[in-house]
Amino acid sequence: MASKHVDANRVVICGGGLSGLTAAISALEAGVPVTLLEKGAELGGNAILSGGMIWTYADYDRMRADIPNGDAMIQWMIHENIDAARTWLATQGVDLGPDQRCHEDFGLGRQMQPPQAIEALGKRFVELGGDLRLESPLDSLITDNGAIRGVRIARDDRVTDEAARAVVLATGGFQGNSELLARYVLKNPSNLYLRSNPWSTGDAFLAATQIGAAASPGMHNIYGHALAAPPARFSKWEFRDVSQHYGQKAVAINLCGERFCDESIGGSEDTLNQSLIHQPEGRGFYIIDHELYDSKDMHASKVVTRVIVDRAKKAGAPVVVADTIEELCKKLSAFGIPEPRVLRELTEFNQLLQSGRGDDLLPPRKLHRLPLVHGPFYAIAVKASITFTMGGLAIDNHGRVVRRTASSSVLANVPAERALDDSDSQVKRIGVEYRQTVIEGLYAAGCDVGNISHYEYAGGLAPALATGRVAGCNAGAFVKQKAG
Numbered sequence: 385m386a387s388k389h390v391d392a393n394r395v396v397i398c399g400g401g402l403s404g405l406t407a408a409i410s411a412l413e414a415g416v417p418v419t420l421l422e423k424g425a426e427l428g429g430n431a432i433l434s435g436g437m438i439w440t441y442a443d444y445d446r447m448r449a450d451i452p453n454g455d456a457m458i459q460w461m462i463h464e465n466i467d468a469a470r471t472w473l474a475t476q477g478v479d480l481g482p483d484q485r486c487h488e489d490f491g492l493g494r495q496m497q498p499p500q501a502i503e504a505l506g507k508r509f510v511e512l513g514g515d516l517r518l519e520s521p522l523d524s525l526i527t528d529n530g531a532i533r534g535v536r537i538a539r540d541d542r543v544t545d546e547a548a549r550a551v552v553l554a555t556g557g558f559q560g561n562s563e564l565l566a567r568y569v570l571k572n573p574s575n576l577y578l579r580s581n582p583w584s585t586g587d588a589f590l591a592a593t594q595i596g597a598a599a600s601p602g603m604h605n606i607y608g609h610a611l612a613a614p615p616a617r618f619s620k621w622e623f624r625d626v627s628q629h630y631g632q633k634a635v636a637i638n639l640c641g642e643r644f645c646d647e648s649i650g651g652s653e654d655t656l657n658q659s660l661i662h663q664p665e666g667r668g669f670y671i672i673d674h675e676l677y678d679s680k681d682m683h684a685s686k687v688v689t690r691v692i693v694d695r696a697k698k699a700g701a702p703v704v705v706a707d708t709i710e711e712l713c714k715k716l717s718a719f720g721i722p723e724p725r726v727l728r729e730l731t732e733f734n735q736l737l738q739s740g741r742g743d744d745l746l747p748p749r750k751l752h753r754l755p756l757v758h759g760p761f762y763a764i765a766v767k768a769s770i771t772f773t774m775g776g777l778a779i780d781n782h783g784r785v786v787r788r789t790a791s792s793s794v795l796a797n798v799p800a801e802r803a804l805d806d807s808d809s810q811v812k813r814i815g816v817e818y819r820q821t822v823i824e825g826l827y828a829a830g831c832d833v834g835n836i837s838h839y840e841y842a843g844g845l846a847p848a849l850a851t852g853r854v855a856g857c858n859a860g861a862f863v864k865q866k867a868g
């Protein structure tokens with residue numbers, strides 16, 4: 385089938401999740417033609433599976449303090465743009481709740497209803513004259529003299545090229561690509577459940593790096609939550625139900641019966657999940673007592689512990705219950721956990737906390753220093769997961785993808801032997817160009833942008849919305865200017 389005739393002076397957006405839809409509508413509002421390519425059979429990506437809380441840090445200084453190794457410039461971009469972006473979103477037909485504090489009060493967000501939001505944005509895009517193509521995955525980028533000229537779409541055995549002056553990459557990261565995960569994140573990607581849409585397989589990252597884009601720092605960091613362990617079965621719509629959000633207050637042991645990290649640190653259970661991914665099989669048990677099981681405190685998924693544990697059990701995850709710690713450890717041996725090891729671990733945990741010597745715990749335990757005292761005790765089998773990769777493409781403050789090398793015209797002027805001399809002004813110029821050179825016409829948004837979160841999590845939807853706005857507005861303005 386021949387592709388329909390379209391204006392080369394247009395923006396192509398790759399990815400129909402929150403960042404892609406935001407960028408697409410923003411570019412249309414700038415007055416240029418826009419084509420949106422979505423790999424899946426429907427719009428929404430991870431955004432439609434999400435809890436819908438569009439939050440990030442309320443305070444930029446706190447964000448920097450908690451995530452000092454994240455990219456300060458992009459974090460500032462999000463902080464500076466997010467309020468206006470949420471207000472803009474509400475004008476696009478998306479039902480948004482009022483500002484509310486979240487994440488132990490350091491977060492500020494507005495609640496959307498994901499299916500309603502995606503439907504409204506899809507409708508708005510088409511109403512504004514956008515060209516929507518489902519099941520049309522980006523394969524590679526077409527360039528001429530280093531500038532973007534279009535995209536190649538590969539579907540089944542059919543390949544089509546589409547001309548474009550600007551392309552926004554918004555494909556949601558590379559969590560679905562086990563080869564890239566093995567390269568950047570962990571040796572054994574089978575340690576992870578995929579808590580994500582299945583289509584975010586790093587197509588944009590591969591296409592962009594193939595034409596010289598720079599990868600961000602922090603490629604090894606990921607976001608996810610421990611889920612109900614096999615043989616549990618659940619659909620993608622139940623990812624949130626089987627996420628074990630109370631983990632920070634539990635004692636986490638791996639399959640060797642050992643504590644392996646400070647469970648309590650980080651803004652949410654995702655930090656513990658990042659340690660669990662490196663444990664044997666990415667699996668373990670979260671151990672809690674009846675007090676936590678019965679607590680009225682709500683977790684990030686807005687339910688209490690009892691509900692989460694019961695859902696894990698219902699999904700089919702092993703949940704061991706016993707009246708004493710000794711009996712619990714005996715029962716855990718049926719799952720291959722060495723009884724003496726886990727008993728020693730839990731006994732020591734309790735003894736040090738009860739005797740006021742919590743600082744002697746190894747691994748340490750900074751917060752939630754409560755011993756397991758109130759029976760019955762519960763051990764819930766968990767397995768690590770990945771929702772998105774925190775590493776990705778490096779961008780500048782206009783959302784433009786940065787090159788990993790200086791432009792060829794700059795390099796061509798530098799004799800090789802002089803490139804080693806630090807005092808050389810030409811080399812200094814390269815240093816500047818290196819940081820500032822972008823791939824003309826190429827933008828990135830959402831989880832395709834790397835190092836917003838770095839180990840610690842700054843939110844997923846808010847960065848997608850804010851970077852989508854920046855990339856879409858700038859790509860639209862760029863094409864408009866080029867079209868004269």
Ligand SMILES: Cc1cc2nc3c(=O)[nH]c(=O)nc-3n(C[C@H](O)[C@H](O)[C@H](O)COP(=O)(O)OP(=O)(O)OC[C@H]3O[C@@H](n4cnc5c(N)ncnc54)[C@H](O)[C@@H]3O)c2cc1C
Binds near residue numbers: 422427580
């Ligand atoms: C269960 C769950 C709960 C969550 N809850 C929250 C929450 O409450 N708050 C929060 O801030 N974050 C939450 N998140 C994270 C949030 O959903 C993501 O961070 C956000 O959706 C990222 O937006 P995105 O546009 O980058 O990616 P996505 O929304 O995932 O969209 C990417 C799109 O790109 C498409 N795509 C992939 N490859 C190609 C290709 N080659 N060509 C064309 N299209 C392609 C995909 O099919 C997908 O539609 C949650 C995620 C999950 C899974």
